[in-house]
Amino acid sequence: MLAAHRNRRRTSPLQDAEHHISCKTDKTGLQEKFINKYKGRGVFSSEAFFRGDFVLEYRGELISQESLAPAEVYSEVQNTFLFDFQWHGKHWCMDASKEDGSLGRLVNDEHKNPTCKMRIITVNQQPHLCLFAVQDIKPGEEITYSYGDSDWPWRAKRSSPAPVTATSSSSSSLPVRKRSSPAPVTATSSSSSSSPVRKKFITCPCDCYIILILIFTCEETFITCPCDCYIILILIFTCEETFITCPCDCYIILILTCEETFITCPCDCYIILILTCEETFITCPCDCYIILVLILTC
């Protein structure tokens, strides 16, 4: 299992995402299935995925705030495929309403125990919405993520299902996950709600402010930016694959600045990690080289 894991991780999840973004292809090991009249189609794994793996891109047409058509222009069904999000301080919409055969647009909502989480990945100065596994996914499991905190009708009405395209409610309560309430693509990680989370404004050489929340276990690290903008870093590594080690099975919080990083670790260890953009898959929106010196102390 571990050997297989290591082999799969020769390409980092972020590199894997970037590759599939560039090729505009979905990964193998996924398939569309019709679930029922209520839920419609869904995406299922046909191969195992590991926690942290890149799974799918939510591909569509990227529309900027300025050229965003009013919601009424879209039919109710089309509206369910619009994904609003914030990036670089602006409002954007990923319009996946065209049946283009891609799988990302077919991933259903699961807010209690999602298998994936949506993150923004920047490639060629363009934002891309990508799903990453937040738990190991066995073959045959449905790929899901949380659409956000809205009162989606299906969350309340599980016992009395309605057809997937039908709604009797007003437009504000349509199953439009994105228009009415942008999904928090930069929300906190999938770790348990009791995980420690600390926020800090940090300064970047490009003069922007970035908030990073880093939560990691010995096996993997998610870095997310809760300010809806600028940067999402995803570091995924295992103790064996990288030169970072954590002797305990604990959560660690990193607070990064472009110049320095302080890591607080609840265990009694000292770790030094030096990353450069060239050696790792960390990128900065200002296209500069970042050298992170991470000194872990307790």
Ligand SMILES: C[S@@+](CC[C@H](N)C(=O)[O-])C[C@H]1O[C@@H](n2cnc3c(N)ncnc32)[C@H](O)[C@@H]1O
């Ligand atoms: C982006 S589409 C997902 C693909 C959709 N199932 C289909 O067949 O086209 C979003 C729509 O799927 C349905 N949906 C998503 N998650 C659901 C869930 N957990 N239970 C029931 N329906 C869901 C809702 O109708 C929602 O408006």
